[in-house]
Amino acid sequence: MLQPSEYTFHGKSNPATPNSNLNNQNKNVGTPIEQATIGRTLVIKGELSAAEALYIDGRIEGKISMPDHRVTIGRNGSVQANINAREVVVMGKVNGNIECTDRVDIRSEGSVIGDVSTIRISVEDGAVLKGGIEVRSAERKQHDKPQNQAKSMDMPKAPEAPKPSSEVPKAIAAVAGA
DSSP: OOOGGGOEETTEEOSHHHHHHHHHHHHHSOSOOOEEEEOTTOEEEEEEEOSSEEEEOSEEEEEEEEEEEEEEEOTTOEEEEEEEEEEEEESSEEESOEEEEEEEEEOTTOEEESOEEESEEEEOTTOEEESOEEEOOHHHHHHHHHHHHHHHHHHHHGGGTTSOGGGHHHHHHHHHHO
């Protein structure tokens, strides 16, 4: 362990400076985001999956699967792969299909050649997008099932009022059996 007298700052010994700088940095910086980075010179061929965000500045060929995280293709990034992620930000080049559970953001210098399926999409001026776009509605998918179930349960109840009281248990039994 280093002793306070061993810290130097521009050639001068200052035991308080390192600790105060670290404390100031910790106060100014929020919780660190876990993110893997693929550098400019790195080329990967195959299937990628991870439990953290991914920043690609190199070249990927194959498949990228990170359904709960963000994938960012940097300005130098080149991806020839299908991407499955929560969020995709494209500043480089993507040649492949993109499947997102949240949003796709194609920046002005970005290029996507392939189909995009997402809930939200943003394409800046100057971006290139060649392929099909499917924008899904998250609300509709969540609410379809409960509405359909409610309608099927309401239908037997409507005829109950005019029927004699002896047939009401039959209608309830029919709904319970279905």
